[in-house]
Amino acid sequence: MNYIVSAYSLYLAIAVALTIWVARTLHTNSKVLLVEIFHGENELAVSVNKLLQVGFYLISIGCAIIRLEIRPGWQFDEVTRANILQEINSVQSMIEVLSYKLGSFILILGLMLFVNFFLLLMLRSGSKPRAPRVIQQPVARPAL
C-alpha cells in the first residue's frame, strides 16, 4: 500500500464523517425553521427536511468522490532552480497533498451549509403572514 492509496483512504474516511456530521447538524436544527416556514404543518416540514438532507448528502459525497484523484503537481525546486514533478513518497508530502484536498473540501462543505441556511432564512422571511390582499374592484366607466 503506497502513500497515495493511504491518502485516498484517509481522505474518504474524514470527508464522509464530516459530511455526516454537517448533514445531521443541519437536519436537527433546520426543523424549527421549516415548521415555521410551513406554518406549523409538522408532517410537511419533516418530509421536506428529509428531502433536503438526502440532497445534501448526494451533493457533498459526490463532490468528495469527484475530487478524489491526486495528481503529482509541479513544484519549484530551490536547488536545481527548475520546476520538478512533486512525487508523493513520504509522510510529509502525503500530509501536504492531503491537507489541500481536505481543506478545500471542508470549505466547500461550509459553503453548502451557508447556502442551505440562507435559503431557509429567505424562505422564512418570505412566508411571513402578510396583510390580506385587497382586490380592487374595476371602476365602472362613466356612461358616455
Add this chain to the structure above:
Amino acid sequence: MNYNVLAYCLYLLITLFVIVYVGNMLFRNGCPFLLNTFGGNVQLADAINRILLAGYYLINIGYAVIVLKVWKQVVSLQEMLDVLGSKAGAIILGLGIIHMFNVAVLAAIGRKKGYLILTNKNQQP
C-alpha cells in the same frame, strides 16, 4: 518523522484549540443577541446559533488546513519554531481581526435598533 511532520502536528493542535475555544465563546455569548433579533423565540435562536457554529468551524478549520500546503522545508528545531510561530500567529491574528470586526458590526446594528444605548450613568432620567 522529520521536523515538517512534527511542525504540522503542533500547528494543527494549536490552531484547532484556538478555533474551538473561540467558537465556544461566540456560541455562548452570541445567544442573547440572536434572541433579541428573533423576538425571544428560544428554540429558533438556539437552532440558528448551532448552524452558525458549524459553519464557523467548517470555514475556519478548512482555511487552517489548506494553509498547510505552502510550508517550506524545515531542517532544524529553531527553524521549525520560527515557521510554526509565523503560521499559527497569522491564523490567530486573522481570527482576532475578524472577531473585532464582528463585534463592531454587532454594536453598530445594536445602536441602530436601540438595544445598545451608551449613556452617562450620572445623567439618569
